[in-house]
Structures are given as structure tokens and as C-alpha cells.
Amino acid sequence: SNDEIDFSKGVFMEEGNKLVPFKSQLTTPLYVYSKKRLLTNFLNYKKSFQREITHKFGIDTNISYSIKANFNPSILKLFHQNGCWASLVNKNELLLAQKIGIKGENLIFNGNGKKLIEIELAIKNKCFLNIDSWFNLNDTIKIAKKLRQNESLKSCFPVRLLLRINQNENANVHQYLNTSGDECKFGIRDDQIDELINIIKANDFVQLSGFHSHLGSTIKTLDIYNECVKNLIQLINSTIEKHNIETIELINFGGGLGINYEKFASRTSMSSKPEIEFPTPSDLAKVIAAHVTKLKNLNVKIVVEPGRSLVGDSCILLTKLLGLKKNGNKNFLVVDSSMCECIRPCLYSAYHHIEYLEPLSSTNELFDIVGPVCESGDFLGKDRLLQIPKNLNDNHVYLAIMDVGAYCSSMALNYNIHTKPAEVFIEEIHDTNEKITKNEYFLTRNPESLEDVMACFTEF
Numbered sequence: 097s098n099d100e101i102d103f104s105k106g107v108f109m110e111e112g113n114k115l116v117p118f119k120s121q122l123t124t125p126l127y128v129y130s131k132k133r134l135l136t137n138f139l140n141y142k143k144s145f146q147r148e149i150t151h152k153f154g155i156d157t158n159i160s161y162s163i164k165a166n167f168n169p170s171i172l173k174l175f176h177q178n179g180c181w182a183s184l185v186n187k188n189e190l191l192l193a194q195k196i197g198i199k200g201e202n203l204i205f206n207g208n209g210k211k212l213i214e215i216e217l218a219i220k221n222k223c224f225l226n227i228d229s230w231f232n233l234n235d236t237i238k239i240a241k242k243l244r245q246n247e248s249l250k251s252c253f254p255v256r257l258l259l260r261i262n263q264n265e266n267a268n269v270h271q272y273l274n275t276s277g278d279e280c281k282f283g284i285r286d287d288q289i290d291e292l293i294n295i296i297k298a299n300d301f302v303q304l305s306g307f308h309s310h311l312g313s314t315i316k317t318l319d320i321y322n323e324c325v326k327n328l329i330q331l332i333n334s335t336i337e338k339h340n341i342e343t344i345e346l347i348n349f350g351g352g353l354g355i356n357y358e359k360f361a362s363r364t365s366m367s368s369k370p371e372i373e374f375p376t377p378s379d380l381a382k383v384i385a386a387h388v389t390k391l392k393n394l395n396v397k398i399v400v401e402p403g404r405s406l407v408g409d410s411c412i413l414l415t416k417l418l419g420l421k422k423n424g425n426k427n428f429l430v431v432d433s434s435m436c437e438c439i440r441p442c443l444y445s446a447y448h449h450i451e452y453l454e455p456l457s458s459t460n461e462l463f464d465i466v467g468p469v470c471e472s473g474d475f476l477g478k479d480r481l482l483q484i485p486k487n488l489n490d491n492h493v494y495l496a497i498m499d500v501g502a503y504c505s506s507m508a509l510n511y512n513i514h515t516k517p518a519e520v521f522i523e524e525i526h527d528t529n530e531k532i533t534k535n536e537y538f539l540t541r542n543p544e545s546l547e548d549v550m551a552c553f554t555e556f
């Protein structure tokens with residue numbers, strides 16, 4: 097049909113790397129991922145931590161992908177094949193990680209509201225359990241007591257616990273993305289640590305295996321992060337000494353590294369904005385490395401659990417232009433994707449760069465790029481300088497919403513009975529000399545159908 101995707105110039109995802117023309121039975125909106133970018137991002141993290149911490153100080157490091165950023169199993173599989181751990185927040189993420197084949201010992205179960213059944217599953221799978229509160233510890237001890245009666249579960253004990261410390265810092269990010277300080281529901285504050293450790297010590301079937309802190313998300317500079325690493329290490333040293341704890345196994349410094357969503361905007365000739373340097377995984381590793389030697393016990397693993405910075409820039413949302421309209425002085429480009437596929441602009445006033453796939457030869461004007469959802473919050477971009485499309489008759493004017501790999505597909509909505517889009521991976525196929533021969537597309541998620549959405553309703 098006329099809705100099938102057909103453009104001739106190719107998707108741009110990586111700078112200087114235009115991808116082959118793309119014709120498909122699939123329709124827009126469509127998430128298009130670069131498999132190469134995903135792998136590069138992961139290996140960059142892994143190698144940076146090995147170089148800055150493991151090789152310099154002999155301290156084991158692991159990257160633990162925060163599944164919440166994007167739960168596409170193909171992503172998880174790719175990371176897992178390269179030695180990635182996973183950080184989870186509930187039973188479903190645990191079951192997914194298990195299905196991919198990640199061992200329980202390489203899973204960190206976070207979350208401020210765990211159900212008893214989730215704690216049970218985490219114990220049975222030998223995950224690290226991140227203790228977020230007094231009641232979370234209490235529930236864990238209750239379940240552990242019950243399960244240890246079972247002879248066949250003997251190897252699951254002692255249960256390995258981490259304490260999530262809520263440091264009194266502010267990540268200096270959007271209020272919804274800050275996860276530390278008194279205003280936040282996460283973790284335990286300094287004044288509760290002793291009580292929780294005493295409870296852990298009184299029960300030999302659980303053990304304090306380490307500490308966790310996660311400052312917040314979309315972090316643009318590492319100064320506060322640096323403070324937090326320093327403070328956490330100090331706190332760990334003093335706590336270990338005070339409680340006579342001989343050894344801990346792991347410290348998890350959380351995720352949170354931002355990505356430069358505005359990089360494409362600042363690179364255009366029209367932009368007056370200087371390009372901001374964002375901290376890289378290597379910078380992050382260096383910040384941690386600067387403090388780890390102060391640890392009293394060096395026989396510990398260092399873990400970070402990034403989400404966005406592993407997957408954010410790996411994906412574009414392809415969308416088709418439906419039409420052009422004007423209300424007063426305001427120009428709108430109406431496209432076929434919406435807040436349902438990319439809710440971040442509406443929720444956090446987030447910027448996602450938007451460009452035409454094929455440049456149009458015409459003059460520029462300011463546009464709001466909006467979707468078809470019945471809400472004024474349904475916008476993808478505001479006041480963007482874009483070319484005025486001339487010929488809409490061919491029904492094949494496409495735009496790309498950039499950097500939608502994190503928290504877009506995983507936060508997609510069925511509002512207005514929008515069906516969730518298909519997802520494709522673009523993979524470079526190499527010939528025997530390792531020269532790129534071609535790019536191939538493969539489907540990694542089928543488009544959702546009306547039947548899929550309605551499947552659980554009893555009268556459909």
C-alpha cells in the first residue's frame with residue numbers, strides 16, 4: 097500500500113555513515129536501531145572500566161545494563177553475549193533476563209517496592225538484592241527464613257544484600273530524574289544504616305554483600321557524581337570498621353550518565369549554540385578510579401548500571417509527515433508518531449532532535465512537530481527551524497526523531513489505542529576481508545496489532 101516505507105536516500109544514524117536506501121512492507125512509525133552503535137557503546141563502557149580500574153588497581157569491574165531503558169530482548173542478548181550483567185526492578189525484568197540466559201549471580205534486583213513473590217524469585221535465582229528500606233529488609237528476611245527450610249535451595253544462602261544509600265545530594269537534573277535527597281522515595285539515609293546492618297548481622301542466612309547508590313539520570317557533569325563516589329567510599333570504610341565487617345563483595349555506583357541530545361542541533365551551520373562536552377564512560381571510570389584506592393578492602397567488584405548511555409543514541413523513530421497547518425502565527429507539522437512512541441518531550445520537556453530524512457529544497461520556518469493524539473501535550477518538538485515541505489502529494493516525506501533508544505519504546509503507550517510500532521535492527525554484513533559489504537535490516541519486534549492490544553479484554 098501507499099503506507100509502506102519507501103525512501104531513497106537512507107537513514108542517517110551515525111555521523112558520516114548514511115545507511116542504504118530502505119524499502120519495506122513495514123509502516124511508520126518505526127524504531128530503527130544501529131546494532132553497531134549498541135555494541136560500540138557497550139564495549140566502550142566495558143573497556144573504559146577495565147582500562148581505568150581493573151588494569152590499574154586489579155579491581156574487577158562489571159557493566160550492568162538497566163533493562164528499564166529498553167527491554168528489547170535483542171539488545172539484552174547482544175550485551176549479554178559480550179559479558180554484560182543486568183539491573184532489574186521487578187519480576188518481569190528478572191524473567192526476561194533469565195530467558196536471555198544471564199545468570200542470577202550477574203543480576204542486581206533494585207526497586208523501592210518489591211512484592212514478596214519478587215523477593216522469593218530473586219532469592220531462588222541468587223540475585224543480588226538491593227535493600228531499599230526497613231520494610232524491604234524485613235520482607236526479605238521473612239521470605240529467606242521460609243525458603244531456607246527447603247533443602248534443595250541450600251545453595252541460595254546466605255542471600256546477598258546490597259544497601260541502597262540515598263545520599264543528600266541533588267543530581268541537578270529534571271526533578272523527576274533526580275533520585276537522591278530527602279524529597280526522593282529511594283534508598284536509605286545515613287541515620288538508618290546501623291539499624292539495618294544490625295538486623296542483617298543478626299540473621300546468618302542473609303549477608304551484607306555491598307552498597308549501592310544512584311544519583312539520578314541525564315547527568316551532564318561529573319562534579320556531584322564525584323562527590324557521591326567519594327562520600328560513599330568514606331561511608332563504606334567507616335561502616336565496615338564500625339560493624340567489624342571483614343569483607344564486602346560489590347559496590348554499585350548506579351547509572352545516570354547523560355547523552356548529548358542536542359549534538360545534531362549544535363552541529364548545524366544555523367546553530368548559535370556551542371557544542372557541550374558530555375562526560376564519557378571513560379570520564380566516569382576515571383572519577384571512580386580516583387577514589388577506589390581509598391577503599392580499605394580492595395577485594396571488591398565495582399559495578400555501574402547505565403541505561404541511557406548504552407542505548408539512547410542507537411535508535412531513531414521514523415515518522416511520516418501527514419500534513420502542514422497554521423493556527424494564527426503558529427506552524428505545525430503533523431506526523432504519524434506521537435507522545436505514545438516518544439513521551440519524553442511531554443513528560444520532561446526533553447529535547448529530541450528532528451530532521452527530514454531527505455533534505456527538501458525550500459526555505460525554513462519555525463514549526464511545532466505534533467502527533468495525532470488528542471492532547472496538547474502530544475508534541476515531539478517545539479519551535480524547530482525546519483524546511484517547508486513543498487510537495488506532500490507523494491505521501492513519502494519522512495522525518496527522524498533522533499536518539500530514542502532509551503525510555504521511548506520502553507515507555508510507549510497504547511493511548512487512543514495506538515499500537516506499538518515495529519522495531520528493526522540495521523546490521524553491517526562484513527565480507528571475509530572485514531570490509532563492509534552491505535547493511536541489512538532485520539525485524540526485532542513485530543508491529544502490535546489491534547488484537548494484541550485488546551487480547552486481555554473479555555468482551556472483544
Ligand code: LLP
Nearest residue numbers: 162310313314351352353401402403404503
Ligand atoms: N540505576 C537505577 C537505580 C535507576 O533508577 C536508573 C534509572 C538507572 C540505574 C539507569 O539510569 P540511566 O543510566 O538510564 O540514566 N524515564 C526517564 C529516565 C528514568 C530513569 C530511571 N532510573 C527518561 O526518559 O529520561
